[in-house]
Amino acid sequence: MGNCRLVDELNRLRKSSSDSIDGIGAFDDFKKYMHVSRSAEEDLIEILHKIEASGRKSLVLLCGSAGDGKSHLLSYLKNNLRLLDNYVIYNDATESSAPSKTAIETLNESLQGFSDENLERPGENFILAINLGVLSNFVESTYGDSFKQLHKYVINSNILTNQLNEKGYEENSAFQHASFSDYHMYNLTARGVKPEYLEHILEKVFQMDLDNPFYNVYNNNCKECPLSEKCPVKHNFEFLANEKNRNYVANALVEVTIKDKEILTTREILNYIYDIIVAQNFNYKKMAQSLTNEVSFLKEYISDITPSLMYEYTDKSVLLNQLQKYDPLLVRSEQADEDAISYYVSSDVSKEVVSVIDKEAYSKVLCQSSAIEKINSDKVLKAQLFNVLERLKKIKGDIIQDNAYTSFLSTLYYFNTGTTKKYGDFYGLVEEAVIQWCGNEDRDNVCFDDCHEGIALYEHIEFEPYLDIPSNVKKDEELQRFLPFITVKYENKKTGEIIPLDIDYSLYELIYKLAAGYIQTAEDRNNHADFISFIYKILRTGSADKEVSLVTDDNRKAIIEKTKFGVYKFKVVR
Incomplete structure (x- = not known):
């Protein structure tokens, strides 16, 4: 025996294996066995059934990233379920039909039946597997001028954004889509x-x-x-x-x-x-x-x-x-x-x-x-x-998962389900993190200027959370579609400005550590410009236009206060 049969069989999993390249021509026994149903597949099957019932000419976009299974799914629907018999199938929008043409040019030619000029004319149903980057390039290209209705659909459906799309099949529309990007791997x-x-x-x-x-x-x-x-x-x-x-x-x-x-x-x-x-x-x-x-x-x-x-x-x-x-x-x-x-x-x-x-x-x-x-x-x-x-x-589970990660996951769930009582504690963490980042003289006196030698200036901050829970949030025990970040919002009572901050895991971890007393580094400042911008906006909600505390390096303190008459009072406190 000179080789390992098990290794030979496992080789079929590799990217370099012919089994990893999906075409739509065949769906062999190995692909049948390896097929795992996904939510995007369920969405697409529902859309195809509704298109059949409507009798309307339709362009179906199957969106996602390279390698996520678009070709595999098309092959499954075509060969196993026979749902694509009445469709023209465009399997790879990254490829050109001729050496002299770009992929965008080929796509423009292939989709002519769904240009603004031909949209209401009879024609064949069309299903297009397309990466989000290619779709964006196409609708924003010069060819997109002939596809304004498609462009409008893509924008209104949030296909190219990180916002949730819950629309599904759209009545009276020539365009439909299902996207792997609407779902996570968990x-x-x-x-x-x-x-x-x-x-x-x-x-x-x-x-x-x-x-x-x-x-x-x-x-x-x-x-x-x-x-x-x-x-x-x-x-x-x-x-x-x-x-x-x-x-x-x-x-x-x-x-x-x-x-x-x-x-x-x-x-x-x-x-x-x-x-x-x-x-x-x-x-x-x-x-x-x-x-x-x-x-x-x-x-x-x-x-x-x-x-x-x-x-x-x-x-x-x-x-x-x-x-x-x-x-x-x-x-x-x-x-x-x-x-x-x-x-x-x-x-x-x-x-x-x-x-x-x-x-x-x-x-x-x-x-x-x-x-x-x-x-x-x-x-x-x-x-x-x-x-x-x-x-x-x-x-084996003998080592406990890190606290910041588990905390992020629970907060992410409560945010996506609009459970304010549960994720409200996180606002407290954000406020502690802002205070720690800036430095404080006492609990509510936050440093907003330490550029002067030997002197730091402090102002009073009253954090004012702004809660606007969307009406369409789901209270499901298990979420399949959800935003992968948490958004906190504060209100500037002086101006009415709403100050939002989107928090992914990386920023959450920083906030979690800051709230526990961590001192930020230069790398943190380079990596989190969004947090710095948020802090500057929060500082504008403070009392600096009315009252400022001045603290010296040797811990002497004075208060500068603006009276109702527009004059300033200077008072030494210690």
Whole structure:
């Protein structure tokens, strides 16, 4: 046996695999098996049925990002459900029909039946899979002058914005759309995220079911392999066959999308799954040769198991690079330090190893007495294994999620459901953060000018929250469509100006830390110009036009007050 059948089968998940390229001509058994229904698909099917009932010529836009599954969905609807028999299908609006033409020129020609001039004339239904960037370029181009009605529809439907679109099918319109961008890769609840779609994809690959082509190879071929009991790929497959371990991976991917605004696509997710099962340098013959030296084998094995592959490999994919920032090893705590000291000073780490790994697939290698003996005596091997143990603790739920992240998720849910009693506490955090950023002389006296040597000027701020809960907010226990940021608003009572601030996770984390006493850095100031602008506007609501406190470096204080007669009084307080 010179290669690994399981690795060959898993290769179908990679971006470089022919299986990752979807056309609309065929929908084979593998694609049928891997198909996972999504909310955008449900929206589109509903629209297609209503178009059929209306009898009106329609242009349907299927919007999203590259690799999110538009082509796959069109193929599914065409070949499996036979819903596109009466449609002209334009599958890739990024491609040109001729070398001399741009993609926009080709699109202009293809959509002539839906130009303003031809919109009311009879014609065929048309479905267009298009990336949002291409759609924006087209309606804003010179060709867009002939498609003003389409442009108007795109704007009114909020297709190109981050605002929620709840319209669905529009009666008496020649234009309809469904968008993958209307939905996230996870649902939102009061208890955090629920990454159903990601979990379903992972389940497709790892479920112990004979309908699963990956499991079939694992079940039929791995048992015949003489190296199967030592194989990291087989053990990774078994590790992720555990639903709890898969859920950790799904939630880790969600964390990257929330914290780093990483756009996840189905193609990227499948490629990532491959990357955390099969090491980049995995080679069947090399593994067989390494078995002659147990220490060398163990070092290679530990490097090739999923807890290592998730966090130790760089420049394989954007996702792997992003996830490295959230390696459990980077989370410092008193308990983590104690665990590390205890582990490294111990001459026998068998108890630690067995307590964490015993019920995992990796125990077949790492919990054997000969392996433990080598781990105890080899410093490099011992250090490698410590990293795996700490990551496994996080995967098994023994390490608590960071507070800022969990707080953001609950606040995001309450904001999107308009539950003011629940997210009102966050306004207090924002106010504390503003005070901490500016500096204060007492609770309500906030510094608005410290540019003068030896003197700082303070004003009284009364924060005035402005609440305007939209009438269409949903009180669902589980949200599928929602804004990925929180908006707070304050009112300037002097001018009536409303001062809004959109808060994504990055800014939320800063606000959370500031409220706890954190002092901002130059990097914070460079990264959060929106927060600085918000603070300047809040400072204009203060008492500086009527009363100012002046405090010197040696803590002397005076108050400058403007009287009703327009003159100023100067009073030394201390």
